[in-house]
Structure formats: structure tokens, C-alpha cells
Amino acid sequence: MREALLYDKLDGGRVRCNLCAHRCLIAEGNKGVCLVRENRGGRLYTLVYGIPLSQAVDPIEKKPLFHFYPGSTAFSIATVGCNFRCAFCQNADISQMPRDRGKIAGYQASPEEVVQAAKRHGCRSIAYTYTEPTIFFEYSYEIARLAHEAGIASVYVTNGYMTPEMLELFQGVTNGHEPWLHGANVDLKAFQDETYRKVCGARLQPVLDSLIKMKELGIWVEVTTLVVPGMNDSEAELRDIAGFIGAELGPETPWHVSRFHPDYMMRDRGPTSATTLRQAYELGRAAGLHYVYVGNLPGAGLEDTTCPACGKKVIERWGFQVMEYRIRDGACSSCGALIDGVGM
Numbered sequence: 001m002r003e004a005l006l007y008d009k010l011d012g013g014r015v016r017c018n019l020c021a022h023r024c025l026i027a028e029g030n031k032g033v034c035l036v037r038e039n040r041g042g043r044l045y046t047l048v049y050g051i052p053l054s055q056a057v058d059p060i061e062k063k064p065l066f067h068f069y070p071g072s073t074a075f076s077i078a079t080v081g082c083n084f085r086c087a088f089c090q091n092a093d094i095s096q097m098p099r100d101r102g103k104i105a106g107y108q109a110s111p112e113e114v115v116q117a118a119k120r121h122g123c124r125s126i127a128y129t130y131t132e133p134t135i136f137f138e139y140s141y142e143i144a145r146l147a148h149e150a151g152i153a154s155v156y157v158t159n160g161y162m163t164p165e166m167l168e169l170f171q172g173v174t175n176g177h178e179p180w181l182h183g184a185n186v187d188l189k190a191f192q193d194e195t196y197r198k199v200c201g202a203r204l205q206p207v208l209d210s211l212i213k214m215k216e217l218g219i220w221v222e223v224t225t226l227v228v229p230g231m232n233d234s235e236a237e238l239r240d241i242a243g244f245i246g247a248e249l250g251p252e253t254p255w256h257v258s259r260f261h262p263d264y265m266m267r268d269r270g271p272t273s274a275t276t277l278r279q280a281y282e283l284g285r286a287a288g289l290h291y292v293y294v295g296n297l298p299g300a301g302l303e304d305t306t307c308p309a310c311g312k313k314v315i316e317r318w319g320f321q322v323m324e325y326r327i328r329d330g331a332c333s334s335c336g337a338l339i340d341g342v343g344m
């Protein structure tokens with residue numbers, strides 16, 4: 001057990017956790033919504049520091065991050081737990097383990113060991129992923145510090161429900177260190193607050209606020225929307241999401257629209273149709289977004305990157321693999337226009 005960061009001690013032994021937008025008020029002996037942070041004796045502790053359950057070496061494209069050191073590998077790590085309870089979760093066996101099975105499982109791995117493993121595998125980055133990394137912030141923060149010293153980048157794959165204080169701490173605004181978080185793929189699951197409340201047990205606005213804050217702090221951001229039939233697949237809602245990305249985050253922000261498959265507690269509908277995904281792609285392009293990608297629809301040819309200036313393909317992909325790469329020194333090899341991203 002490790003004492004948590006970002007919490008306030010209150011009267012009567014209660015604490016207020018300021019790590020995510022739930023800002024749980026936790027009485028002595030109780031846990032927060034994520035069930036991996038506990039008030040013991042008037043102090044808040046994280047129960048998952050140094051005990052990951054999943055580790056793997058993944059292509060960075062699997063996160064998905066298509067404009068962050070393309071073709072490199074990310075050492076991917078997760079503990080159990082989540083601050084959301086999405087009915088369509090595709091990793092519910094680990095993200096909802098504390099809620100559904102009442103346990104916290106994992107093995108010991110110190111931050112030093114994680115960074116050593118990333119180095120051993122030649123990974124360009126460490127990805128905090130699979131479950132919600134915000135809930136294991138203290139662990140990821142220490143890994144990211146050591147990784148930064150070793151020249152390895154850090155990326156979050158996140159629901160974007162962290163507080164601005166957390167992002168400011170991560171980026172050194174609060175205590176003067178260099179930024180330790182370099183990229184993020186953020187789920188924008190819907191553009192209706194009601195959907196967030198009903199399906200995820202959360203709210204929309206904090207996610208929008210985090211996206212804007214990340215851009216302000218210089219974090220490379222890509223957005224993913226899992227297009228779920230009957231939940232967020234109306235033309236109006238997809239247009240709203242694309243419009244928000246273009247206007248608030250900038251047209252250089254990649255948008256990944258991804259195919260839903262029935263999972264966990266949402267098995268009452270089939271997978272997203274190819275027609276709907278193509279429509280989302282077209283809406284994104286019509287909104288002026290330079291980079292729109294369709295995920296989980298192999299063979300559709302909508303995973304390639306085209307140059308926003310000349311329209312030539314600069315990265316051809318098959319699934320998570322980069323097949324052709326026509327970018328030199330960050331620029332299109334045909335016309336010389338800059339291609340947005342990090343390590344392009």
C-alpha cells in the first residue's frame with residue numbers, strides 16, 4: 001500500500017480524492033468509486049501501486065496512436081480497476097474485477113522493473129492502458145519519471161476523466177519537473193451527458209475539459225469513439241463529436257472511429273455496420289479533420305494516413321502494422337508538407 005497523491009484530509013477522518021472528476025468523499029474504512037483507493041485512518045491509500053495484472057509489448061498503433069512514433073512498440077501495462085462502469089467494456093474482466101469479483105489481483109513489479117522490461121524489449125514508449133490508468137496514477141507517475149530519464153516516452157490510453165490537478169502534476173506545472181506524459185488516446189464515448197451517466201456512470205463535461213487541458217499542456221492527443229448502434233451512431237451526434245474535435249482540439253487531432261462488438265453487459269445489439277463507420281469517416285472529413293481512421297474493419301482501407309496538403313498516402317497500414325512509410329523528417333515525401341504528430 002502506498003499513500004495516494006492528490007487528496008484532501010477533512011473533518012471526522014474523511015478524505016476527498018482529487019484524482020478524477022468523481023472527487024469521491026470517502027469516510028474512514030471506505031473506498032472510492034474505483035474501489036482501488038481506500039481511506040485508512042484518515043489517509044487515502046492506493047491499493048494497486050506496483051501490482052500490475054497485464055503486461056505486453058504492443059505496436060503503438062494498437063492503442064490506437066497513429067501519429068506517435070509510428071511503427072514503434074509500446075510496453076503496455078495495467079492494474080485492475082476503473083472509475084467508469086461502461087456496459088460495453090471490452091476489458092471488463094480486469095477493469096471491473098474489484099466491483100464484479102471483489103478482488104484486486106496482480107503480481108509485484110516495481111517501477112524500475114517496468115522500465116527495465118521496456119528497455120529490454122526495445123520499446124519507444126510505455127503505454128498505461130487496458131484499464132483506466134488514472135486510477136493507478138501514482139504507479140504510472142513514478143514509472144513515467146524513470147522512463148523519461150531513460151529516454152522512453154509515456155502515453156495514456158484513457159477515458160479522460162482525470163482532474164486538471166492530475167494533469168498539471170504529471171506535466172510538472174505543480175512542482176517544476178519536465179513533462180512526463182507525452183501522448184494520450186482519449187475515448188470520447190458520446191456527446192450526450194445522459195449517455196455518459198446511464199452507460200458509464202460518469203459525466204461528459206469533465207472529459208471535454210481534460211481533452212482541452214491536455215492540448216494546452218502540450219500532450220499529443222488522439223481521440224477514439226467506439227460507435228455503438230443505437231447509442232451514439234446518429235448523424236447529429238457523430239457530427240457534434242467531429243465538430244468539437246476540429247474546433248476545440250484542432251483539425252490536426254486524429255479521430256479513430258471504431259467498430260463495436262457485443263461484450264460484457266451490452267449484448268442486446270449487433271456490431272456496428274460498415275456503412276455507419278464509413279458515414280462517421282465522411283462526417284469527420286467533412287468537418288475538416290485531417291486524419292480520420294476506421295478501426296476494427298480490416299480491409300476497408302480506412303486506416304491509411306494521407307497528406308493533408310497533396311492528398312497522397314504517406315502511411316499505409318494493415319491493421320496495426322505499418323506497411324509503407326513515405327514521411328521524411330516529419331514531412332510528406334511527395335510535397336514536403338509537415339505531417340502532424342510526434343516522432344513522425
Ligand code: SF4
Pocket residue numbers: 017018019020021022023024031032033034035036037083134135
Ligand atoms: S480516483 Fe476517482 S473514483 Fe477513485 S477514489 Fe479518486 S475520485 Fe474516486
